[in-house]
Structure formats: C-alpha cells, structure tokens
Amino acid sequence: MxxxxxxxxxxxxxxxxxxxxxxxxxxxxxxPQLDPFYAAPSPMPAGPPGTVIRSRPVxxxxxxxxxxxxKAWQVIYKSTLVNGQDxxxxxxxxxxxxxxxxxxxxxxxxxxxAGINPACATSYQLANGIEYETAIFSLALLKGWAVAxxxxxxxxxxxxxxxxxxxxxxxxxxxxxxxxAQRLSGAGLSTSSKVGFWGYSEGGHAAAWxxxxxxxxxxxxxxxxTAAGGVPGDVNxxxxxxxxxxFSGITMLAAISxxxxxxxxxxxxxxxxxxxxxxxxxxxCVELTSGFLAFRRLSDFTTVxxxxxxxxxxxxxxxxxxxxxxxxxxxxxxxxxxxxxxxFSNTKALKDKYCSLGARITWHPMYLVGHINGVPLGAPGxxxxxxxxxxxxxxxxxx
Numbered sequence: 427m428x429x430x431x432x433x434x435x436x437x438x439x440x441x442x443x444x445x446x447x448x449x450x451x452x453x454x455x456x457x458p459q460l461d462p463f464y465a466a467p468s469p470m471p472a473g474p475p476g477t478v479i480r481s482r483p484v485x486x487x488x489x490x491x492x493x494x495x496x497k498a499w500q501v502i503y504k505s506t507l508v509n510g511q512d513x514x515x516x517x518x519x520x521x522x523x524x525x526x527x528x529x530x531x532x533x534x535x536x537x538x539x540a541g542i543n544p545a546c547a548t549s550y551q552l553a554n555g556i557e558y559e560t561a562i563f564s565l566a567l568l569k570g571w572a573v574a575x576x577x578x579x580x581x582x583x584x585x586x587x588x589x590x591x592x593x594x595x596x597x598x599x600x601x602x603x604x605x606x607a608q609r610l611s612g613a614g615l616s617t618s619s620k621v622g623f624w625g626y627s628e629g630g631h632a633a634a635w636x637x638x639x640x641x642x643x644x645x646x647x648x649x650x651x652t653a654a655g656g657v658p659g660d661v662n663x664x665x666x667x668x669x670x671x672x673f674s675g676i677t678m679l680a681a682i683s684x685x686x687x688x689x690x691x692x693x694x695x696x697x698x699x700x701x702x703x704x705x706x707x708x709x710x711c712v713e714l715t716s717g718f719l720a721f722r723r724l725s726d727f728t729t730v731x732x733x734x735x736x737x738x739x740x741x742x743x744x745x746x747x748x749x750x751x752x753x754x755x756x757x758x759x760x761x762x763x764x765x766x767x768x769x770f771s772n773t774k775a776l777k778d779k780y781c782s783l784g785a786r787i788t789w790h791p792m793y794l795v796g797h798i799n800g801v802p803l804g805a806p807g808x809x810x811x812x813x814x815x816x817x818x819x820x821x822x823x824x825x
Contacts, residue, residue, distance in 0.1 A: 455553070457544070457545045457550065458545055458547055458550050458583070458584060459544055459545065459584055459585075463480065463482060464516055464582055464584065465583075466514045466583050466584070467479055467480075467502070467514055470504070470512045470514065471504075473504060474504070475504050475506050475512075475598065475601075475602045475605065475643075475644075476503060476504065476505075476602040476605025476606050476609065477503060477504045477606070478501060478502070478606050478609055478611075479502040479504060480501075481499045481501045481502070481519075482500055483497070483499055484498050484499060484500045484518070484553045485553065486518070486552050487552065487553065487554065488555060488561075488564075489556075490554065491555070492555060494552075494560065494564065496521055496523065496567060497521045497523065497612075498518060498519065498520050498521075498553075499518065499519045499613065500516065500517075500518050500549045500553065501516065501518065501519055501549075501603075501610060502514055502515070503515055503516075503517065503603065503605075503606035504602065505579065505595075505598045505599045506598045507579070508594050508687060515576060515577065515578070515582070515599050515602065516547060516549050516576075516577040516583045517548070517549055517574060517575055517576040517603045517606070518548060518549035518552055518553075518575050518577075519572065519573075519574045519575075519606070519607045519610055519613055520572065520573045520574075520575075521572045522568075522570050522571075522572070529615070529616040529618045529619040530570065530572050530614065530615055530616075530619055531571045531572070531619055531620045531621070531650070531816045532607050532608065532619045532620070532621050532622070533563070533571050533572070533573045533574070533621075533622050533623075533624050533812070534574050534576070534600050534601070534603050534604040534607070534621060534622070534623050534624075535563045535566065535573050535575045535624050535629070536576065536623070536624070536625030536628070536629035536630075536632035536633050537557075537559050537575065537625065537628070537629050538625070538626055538627035538630075538656075539627060539628045539676060539679070539712050540558075540711055541679075541711030541713075542581065542586060542587035542588035542590050542679050542682065542683065543586055543587065543588075543708060543709055544580075544581055544582055544583070544584040546581055546588070546711040546712070547577035548575045548576075548582075549575070549577050550582065552575075561802075562801060562802065562805050563575065563624075565806065565809045566624070566809060569813060571622075572607060572615055572619075574603045574604055574606070574607035575603070576599040576600050576602075576632075577599075578590075578595075578596060578599050578632070579596075579598075580686075586708065587682055587683065587686060587707075587708050588683065589686065589687050590628070590679045590680055590682070590683035591628060591658070591661060591679075591683060592683060592687050592746050593632070593635040593746045593747070594639065594746075596632035597632060597638065597639040597640075598639070598643065599632075600636040601636055601643055601644045601647065602644075604623075604644075618648060619648065620648050620649075620816050621647050621648060621650065622649070622650050622651055622653065622812045622815060623636040623640075623649070623651075623652040623653070623654075624652070624654075624808055625654060626654075626655035626801050626804065626805075627655070627657075627658075627767070627768070627797065627801075628658075629655075630656045630657035630658075631657055631661075631748060633652050633654040634654040634748045634753075634757070634759075634776075637649075637651075637654070637755060637757050638749075638751050638752070638753050639751075640753075640754060641753075641754030641755075649754065649755040650755060650756075650812070650816055651755050651756040651758065651811070651815035651821065652753060652755060652757045652758070653757075653760075653808035653809075654757065654758070654759055655759070655761065655800060655801075655805075655808060656760075656761055656765065656767075656768055656773070656800055656804075657748065657776060658748075658768045658772065658773070659772050659773050659775055659776025659779070660747050660775065660776070661680070661743045661744075661746050661747045662734070662740065662743035662747065663769070663772050664767075664768055664769075664772060665677050665680060665734055665743060666734060667767075667768075667772075668767065669723050669724055669734065670721060670723040671720075671721070672716075672720045673716060673766075673767050674719055674720060674721060674723065674724075675707070675712070675715040675717075675718070675719035675720060676712075676716070676767075677724055678703055678704070678715065678727075679707055679712075679715065681724060682704055684739070684742045684743070684746070688738075688745070690742050691736065691739075692733070695728045696727060696729070697727060697728060697729055699726060700726075700728055703718075703719055703722075703727050706718060749776050749779040749780065751783065752780065752785045753780065753785050755815075756786045756787075756821040757780065757785055758787075758788045758790065758807075758812075758821070759773065759777050759787060759788070759789050760790040760791075760800070760804040760807060760808060762791075762796050762797060762799070762804075763791055763793050763794060763795065764795060765795075765796055765797045766796050766797055770791070777824075780825075781825035785825065786823050786825070787823065787824050788821050788822045788824055789824035
C-alpha cells in the first residue's frame with residue numbers, strides 16, 4: 427500500500443501541475459473526530475436516501491499546497507444500514523471547472539483500503555493533500571465528469587469503525603453518494619445525469635455491489651455501467667488467503683467490521699494481543715495496521731484455533747460476498763493474473779457467476795500484473811470503457 431501511495435501521489439503532482447489552479451475555497455485541517463461538520467445529526471432529518479444533510483466548499487489538494495483544479499464540496503448525506511435504519515455518511519464531490527453541454531456524467535468512485543478510523547476518510551484526506559488515489563480518479567475529472575467519493579459508513583462521520591467490506595452497506599453509501607451529488611446545490615449536476623460506479627480492490631467490491639443493487643435500491647438513477655477492478659468475490663476465500671500473509675492486517679479490519687455490523691463473536695474471543703491489535707486497527711490508517719500486523723494469523727489474537735471457521739463467521743463472510751444478483755447495467759471487470767492479495771481465480775469465479783445470472787460482462791485479465799500495479803495499469807481501460815457507456819456505445823460481452 428505504501429508503494430501505491432507514493433506512485434499515486436507522484437502522478438497526482440503531475441496532473442495538478444499541468445492545469446491551472448482553481449479559485450480559492452474553504453479548507454479544513456481538523457480531523458473528523460474534532461470537526462463539528464462531521465458530527466452525526468440528531469435527530470436524523472427527514473428525506474429519502476441521498477438527501478444532503480449539510481455541505482461546505484473545500485479546497486481539494488493533490489499534495490499540501492498543491493490544489494486540484496476543481497470545485498469541491500464535503501458533503502454529509504443520508505444512506506441506509508443493512509438493517510434498514512437511516513445513517514449519516516460523509517463524502518466529497520468534485521466538479522471540473524470546464525463547462526459541459528447537457529447533463530454532466532457522475533462517477534461514484536469507491537476507494538481501496540485506507541483504514542477504518544474516521545480520519546482515514548477520503549473527504550478529509552483529500553482536503554489535506556494526503557489522499558493516495560487522487561491520480562486515479564483524476565482521470566475521470568480530465569474527461570470532464572463529476573466525481574463523487576463516499577467515505578463509507580462509519581468513516582468520516584464517526585464514531586467508527588468503518589463498516590469495512592460490508593457489501594450491501596458499501597453499495598448503499600456509493601449509490602446514495604451519486605444521488606447526493608446530483609442534488610447538491612451549486613454543483614450544477616442533474617438528476618438525469620448518467621452515473622457510473624468505479625473502484626478497485628475494496629473499491630471494486632463496493633462498485634460491484636453497487637452494480638448489483640442499483641436497479642432495485644435506486645431505480646430512478648440512470649446507471650450507464652460499473653467498472654470494478656481487483657474485486658474480492660468470495661470474501662471467505664480471500665480471508666483465508668490473506669491470513670498470515672504480508673497483508674494479514676486487512677483480515678483484522680474485516681473481522682472488526684463484521685463483528686460490529688453482524689454481531690459475530692470476536693471481542694469475546696480476543697486474547698491480550700488481540701485486544702491490542704484491535705485498538706491499533708481502530709485508531710490508525712492502513713499503513714500502520716498493515717505494518718504491525720503483517721504475517722500474523724487471526725488465531726494469534728484469539729482464544730480459538732480457527733475463528734474464520736466458526737459457523738457464524740462463515741455466514742457473515744458469505745453475506746458480504748458479491749454475486750448475489752445480476753447487475754442491471756453492463757459491468758467491466760479487470761484483474762491481474764499475478765494478484766498477490768486477491769487470487770485471480772477468486773475473481774474469475776465471480777465473473778462466471780455473474781455470467782450465469784445473465785449479466786453483460788466485459789472481462790479484462792491483466793497478464794503478469796499484480797494487485798498494486800493493477801491500480802494504475804487498469805485505470806485507463808476502466809475510464810475508456812466508462813466513456814463508451816456514457817456515449818451509449820454497445821459493450822463487448824465476455825459471457
């Protein structure tokens with residue numbers, strides 16, 4: 427993840443340097459936990475999912491003091507928990523300074539793993555010039571599209587932790603982020619704007635789930651297509667693969683999230699090392715979590731030999747895995763054949779499941795490509811595919 431951050435920030439510097447800076451706007455450097463803007467409203471205001479609760483202009487930065495040439499707003503909006511309850515979620519909306527004829531398309535972009543602490547939120551990190559995916563979603567901004575990025579449920583608007591990898595909730599937050607962007611005063615967007623979902627890794631998981639649920643959760647949205655890269659299809663299989671690996675900290679994040687959302691046994695089976703690991707994961711972002719928890723197994727932190735094998739955990743991991751229903755709009759899936767985090771075979775199985783459900787899939791294997799370098803290498807193809815969808819061109823079908 428550190429390599430990805432450095433590469434993406436370098437690209438962001440280049441992208442921000444080649445276009446003129448935007449006009450001055452408000453900015454904040456206060457962490458969400460200390461910023462009243464991010465406080466959850468009480469009581470929850472009336473309105474459907476996607477209702478904007480509050481917003482403020484902000485200066486988006488590729489790096490500190492290096493602004494991204496866009497109009498930007500931090501937004502608090504309504505979404506829905508897996509149990510049907512309303513929840514406040516934060517995010518950020520970016521609109522290019524260039525004009526657009528007609529309704530400007532909206533990309534609801536979903537970021538990869540950054541950590542489950544509220545301060546790991548993209549809306550906060552981008553305002554402070556420390557968001558490592560800026561160079562990736564800037565490819566959409568360069569096309570003239572608006573980009574709306576959810577912080578996910580539990581991150582940004584606290585108290586945390588983020589509901590990490592909870593597919594249905596990630597989809598709700600992503601879909602409602604698009605709705606909020608369309609309704610945001612001053613953004614110049616329209617409820618008739620075509621919408622595309624796009625993300626990689628955790629973001630690919632959220633995008634794929636959004637493609638599945640948009641037709642029923644938000645039938646009014648004009649969804650043109652979904653681009654999902656590095657998608658963890660069977661989350662149980664990915665958890666097994668990552669447990670004890672250099673990236674095993676990700677398994678800890680998922681365990682914390684699933685216990686929070688589904689009430690699965692975790693806190694009750696932690697040992698002293700486990701309680702310390704959970705405290706670390708909840709209070710930091712992914713760099714520290716990954717560094718300190720690398721090569722550790724969940725069983726190192728629990729009083730049971732195989733927590734992933736518990737029946738309750740099996741059910742929870744299955745519930746958050748994608749592939750429950752056919753995406754209503756075309757889907758572009760891209761994945762590295764040498765992916766070290768999410769096995770290629772795992773995502774290929776998800777693609778085959780979607781095909782069996784009657785989905786229209788464009789499948790793009792990236793040969794000899796791993797997980798991290800799959801982010802910059804796969805992004806141009808995703809943007810090109812989305813551009814074709816916005817132009818009403820027929821997508822190739824790999825099923």
